[in-house]
Amino acid sequence: MPDIIKNRSAFHDYAIDITYDAGIILSGTEVKSIRGGKVSFNDSYCLVHQGEVWVKSLHIAEYSHGNLNNHLAARERKLLLHKKEIRKIEAKLKEKGYTLIPLKIYFTDKNLVKMEIGLGKGKKLHDKRDTIRKKDVEREIKRYLK
Numbered sequence: 001m002p003d004i005i006k007n008r009s010a011f012h013d014y015a016i017d018i019t020y021d022a023g024i025i026l027s028g029t030e031v032k033s034i035r036g037g038k039v040s041f042n043d044s045y046c047l048v049h050q051g052e053v054w055v056k057s058l059h060i061a062e063y064s065h066g067n068l069n070n071h072l073a074a075r076e077r078k079l080l081l082h083k084k085e086i087r088k089i090e091a092k093l094k095e096k097g098y099t100l101i102p103l104k105i106y107f108t109d110k111n112l113v114k115m116e117i118g119l120g121k122g123k124k125l126h127d128k129r130d131t132i133r134k135k136d137v138e139r140e141i142k143r144y145l146k
Contacts, residue, residue, distance in 0.1 A: 004106040005034070007041035012128065014101055014120035020089070022053065023080035024105075024115045029063035029070050031113055036064075039105060046079065046100035046117050048090050053079040055102055055115065079115060089119065097121045 010016070026034075033039070038061035046055050059074050081089075092098050103116045123131075 004104055005037060005039045006104045007044070007102055009041070010101045010103050010118070010120075012131070013123060014099065014118070015123055015127065016101070016103070016118040016120040017098075018092070019103065019116055019118045020081060020085055022115050022117055024055070024113055025078045025080065026060075026113055027069075030060050032063045032065075033060050034105060034113060035107075041102060044102050046102060048086060048093060048100070051083070051086060053081055053086060053089065053100075053117075055079055055117075058102060079117065092119050 040059040040061075042057075042059065044055060044058040046053055048054075055077050057074060058077060062070050089100060093100060098119055098121060101118050101120060103118045105113065105115050108114055
Protein backbone atom coordinates (compact mmCIF):
# COMPACT_ATOMS: atom_id res chain seq x y z
CA MET A 1 0.00 0.00 0.00
CA PRO A 2 1.78 3.18 -1.15
CA ASP A 3 1.52 6.20 1.17
CA ILE A 4 2.38 8.69 -1.57
CA ILE A 5 1.68 8.49 -5.30
CA LYS A 6 3.87 10.95 -7.25
CA ASN A 7 3.55 12.52 -10.66
CA ARG A 8 7.13 11.96 -11.84
CA SER A 9 6.68 13.57 -15.25
CA ALA A 10 5.57 16.85 -13.66
CA PHE A 11 8.99 17.45 -12.12
CA HIS A 12 10.66 16.53 -15.41
CA ASP A 13 8.49 18.76 -17.62
CA TYR A 14 7.92 21.75 -15.30
CA ALA A 15 9.94 24.00 -13.02
CA ILE A 16 7.72 24.11 -9.92
CA ASP A 17 7.71 27.45 -8.07
CA ILE A 18 4.96 27.20 -5.43
CA THR A 19 3.17 24.16 -4.00
CA TYR A 20 -0.19 23.94 -2.24
CA ASP A 21 -1.82 21.11 -0.29
CA ALA A 22 -5.47 20.68 -1.20
CA GLY A 23 -8.20 18.37 -0.04
CA ILE A 24 -9.97 16.43 -2.76
CA ILE A 25 -13.62 15.38 -2.96
CA LEU A 26 -13.82 11.63 -3.63
CA SER A 27 -16.30 8.80 -3.37
CA GLY A 28 -15.65 5.70 -1.26
CA THR A 29 -14.55 3.45 -4.11
CA GLU A 30 -12.08 6.11 -5.30
CA VAL A 31 -10.40 6.15 -1.91
CA LYS A 32 -10.06 2.36 -1.98
CA SER A 33 -8.51 2.49 -5.45
CA ILE A 34 -6.04 5.15 -4.31
CA ARG A 35 -5.06 2.95 -1.35
CA GLY A 36 -4.27 0.25 -3.91
CA GLY A 37 -2.11 2.67 -5.92
CA LYS A 38 -4.37 2.64 -8.99
CA VAL A 39 -3.82 6.29 -9.98
CA SER A 40 -2.45 7.66 -13.25
CA PHE A 41 -1.41 11.30 -13.65
CA ASN A 42 -0.99 11.08 -17.46
CA ASP A 43 -2.15 14.37 -19.04
CA SER A 44 -3.83 15.50 -15.81
CA TYR A 45 -4.00 19.21 -15.02
CA CYS A 46 -5.77 21.63 -12.72
CA LEU A 47 -7.80 24.70 -13.55
CA VAL A 48 -9.67 27.45 -11.74
CA HIS A 49 -13.30 27.87 -12.77
CA GLN A 50 -15.67 30.30 -11.03
CA GLY A 51 -13.59 30.48 -7.87
CA GLU A 52 -13.17 26.71 -7.57
CA VAL A 53 -10.15 24.54 -8.39
CA TRP A 54 -10.76 21.36 -10.40
CA VAL A 55 -8.45 18.55 -11.43
CA LYS A 56 -9.13 17.08 -14.87
CA SER A 57 -7.96 13.88 -16.58
CA LEU A 58 -6.81 12.28 -13.32
CA HIS A 59 -7.41 8.58 -13.87
CA ILE A 60 -8.36 6.62 -10.75
CA ALA A 61 -9.09 3.04 -11.81
CA GLU A 62 -12.42 1.51 -10.87
CA TYR A 63 -12.38 -0.44 -7.63
CA SER A 64 -12.13 -4.15 -8.38
CA HIS A 65 -14.67 -5.17 -5.69
CA GLY A 66 -17.05 -2.29 -6.43
CA ASN A 67 -20.72 -2.76 -7.22
CA LEU A 68 -23.17 -0.70 -9.28
CA ASN A 69 -22.14 2.42 -7.36
CA ASN A 70 -18.55 2.27 -8.64
CA HIS A 71 -17.07 5.60 -9.75
CA LEU A 72 -16.16 6.83 -13.23
CA ALA A 73 -12.43 6.52 -13.84
CA ALA A 74 -11.63 9.91 -15.38
CA ARG A 75 -14.17 12.36 -13.99
CA GLU A 76 -13.48 15.91 -12.85
CA ARG A 77 -12.74 16.21 -9.14
CA LYS A 78 -13.03 19.33 -7.00
CA LEU A 79 -10.07 20.44 -4.89
CA LEU A 80 -10.57 22.18 -1.56
CA LEU A 81 -8.46 25.28 -0.92
CA HIS A 82 -8.86 28.54 1.00
CA LYS A 83 -10.21 31.52 -0.96
CA LYS A 84 -6.96 33.45 -0.44
CA GLU A 85 -4.97 30.59 -1.97
CA ILE A 86 -7.35 30.36 -4.92
CA ARG A 87 -7.02 34.11 -5.56
CA LYS A 88 -3.21 33.85 -5.48
CA ILE A 89 -3.31 30.90 -7.88
CA GLU A 90 -5.64 32.77 -10.25
CA ALA A 91 -3.33 35.79 -10.28
CA LYS A 92 -0.30 33.62 -11.09
CA LEU A 93 -2.15 31.70 -13.81
CA LYS A 94 -2.90 34.97 -15.60
CA GLU A 95 0.84 35.52 -15.95
CA LYS A 96 2.35 34.09 -19.09
CA GLY A 97 3.61 30.52 -18.91
CA TYR A 98 2.27 29.41 -15.52
CA THR A 99 0.39 26.11 -15.21
CA LEU A 100 -1.27 24.38 -12.28
CA ILE A 101 -0.18 20.72 -12.08
CA PRO A 102 -1.09 17.88 -9.70
CA LEU A 103 2.16 16.65 -8.11
CA LYS A 104 1.20 13.90 -5.69
CA ILE A 105 -1.63 12.25 -3.77
CA TYR A 106 -1.09 11.16 -0.19
CA PHE A 107 -2.87 10.16 3.01
CA THR A 108 -2.65 12.26 6.17
CA ASP A 109 -2.33 10.91 9.70
CA LYS A 110 -6.13 11.10 9.98
CA ASN A 111 -6.49 8.99 6.79
CA LEU A 112 -7.70 11.92 4.69
CA VAL A 113 -6.71 12.03 1.03
CA LYS A 114 -4.79 15.18 0.06
CA MET A 115 -3.33 16.32 -3.24
CA GLU A 116 -0.28 18.50 -3.62
CA ILE A 117 -0.56 20.84 -6.57
CA GLY A 118 2.13 23.11 -7.93
CA LEU A 119 2.39 26.29 -9.94
CA GLY A 120 5.15 25.97 -12.47
CA LYS A 121 6.47 26.96 -15.85
CA GLY A 122 7.21 24.50 -18.62
CA LYS A 123 10.85 23.58 -19.11
CA LYS A 124 12.63 23.92 -22.41
CA LEU A 125 14.63 21.02 -23.82
CA HIS A 126 17.97 22.44 -22.65
CA ASP A 127 16.59 22.87 -19.11
CA LYS A 128 15.57 19.21 -19.06
CA ARG A 129 19.07 18.20 -20.15
CA ASP A 130 20.60 20.28 -17.35
CA THR A 131 18.46 18.62 -14.68
CA ILE A 132 19.26 15.16 -16.05
CA ARG A 133 22.97 16.02 -16.01
CA LYS A 134 22.76 17.26 -12.39
CA LYS A 135 20.97 14.09 -11.28
CA ASP A 136 23.63 11.94 -12.96
CA VAL A 137 26.41 13.84 -11.21
CA GLU A 138 24.69 13.48 -7.82
CA ARG A 139 24.20 9.76 -8.43
CA GLU A 140 27.91 9.34 -9.25
CA ILE A 141 28.94 11.24 -6.11
CA LYS A 142 26.72 9.00 -3.97
CA ARG A 143 28.31 5.89 -5.52
CA TYR A 144 31.82 7.08 -4.73
CA LEU A 145 30.91 8.00 -1.16
CA LYS A 146 29.60 4.49 -0.40
